Amino acid sequence: MITLRKSLERGHADHGWLKSFHSFSFAEYFDPAHMGFGPLRVINEDRIAPGTGFGTHGHRDMEIISYVLEGELAHRDSIGNGEVIRPGEVQRMSAGRGIRHSEYNHAEQQTTHFLQIWIQPDELGIDPGYEQKAFSAEEKRGRLRLVASPDAVDGSVKLHADARLYIGLFDAGEQAAVTLDPERLAYVHVARGELSVNGQRLRAGDAAQLQAEAALTLAEGRAAEVLVFDLAR
Known part of the structure; x- marks a missing residue:
């Protein structure tokens, strides 16, 4: 949903x-x-x-x-x-x-x-x-870069919480498809620009709450900067 x-x-x-x-x-x-x-x-x-x-x-x-x-x-x-x-x-x-x-x-x-x-x-x-x-723009260009996590992997900052934060930049034909755990929650916040989230168009300031979803697709970006949270229920 x-x-x-x-x-x-x-x-x-x-x-x-x-x-x-x-x-x-x-x-x-x-x-x-x-x-x-x-x-x-x-x-x-x-x-x-x-x-x-x-x-x-x-x-x-x-x-x-x-x-x-x-x-x-x-x-x-x-x-x-x-x-x-x-x-x-x-x-x-x-x-x-x-x-x-x-x-x-x-x-x-x-x-x-x-x-x-x-x-x-x-x-x-x-x-x-x-x-x-x-985290440089190149690290986030056309992909989701992990920037915060409970285990501080991949150079991310350490969170004392069951949550992970990814940030990505998307333009033109750039897209990302991510597998989600349906037992967890995902939250997508568009900081700038616009893009499609699982086929739904979001613009700057818009967000999407995902529950019991198995996949996340980000596509059709226009100068988009997006934050994606992977969260415990």
Whole structure:
């Protein structure tokens, strides 16, 4: 079964300095029909205005992934990390028993456009942690590149959750066909462009929830950047 979640159906918040779309219930946006999908709890598409950002704040017991699409995001946290996340880089922050951090767009003119993803961990109260890796466009071109997994295989960042995240770029005749475990869940989020997911057309901000499906086909892309989650039920 495939259920579509269209971009315009998402929650939306405009704080002036921050414009955000929420795929699942978050902050002041609440929809009991969209509380998450398996362990996937949050996908926020955020745009941070130049010279602004999230001040220091705390998290607990969540695997948090940041993926920058445009601009840069400066990160600083309470366990000593201070990094800049650039397009193509995947940051994983394990909040564990508690972490505080800030995220800032220091650019004078460019908006930072990024995805903030929360995944519920398998175990609570772990040591907080941080990891950041770059994945080139060539690695994602016309295929799904594993970027986050519980066993950190193929150079992916390590998740403390039964979930895997793949990212791919598709254009023209490029396509990917993937075998799915029908006992698991799959979630497809189109970050940019458009493409067909099992024959159904999705555009930027759209998503597809797959349950009891044995295969996933991505095709007919037009400047498409897509995230695919393999999730426990």
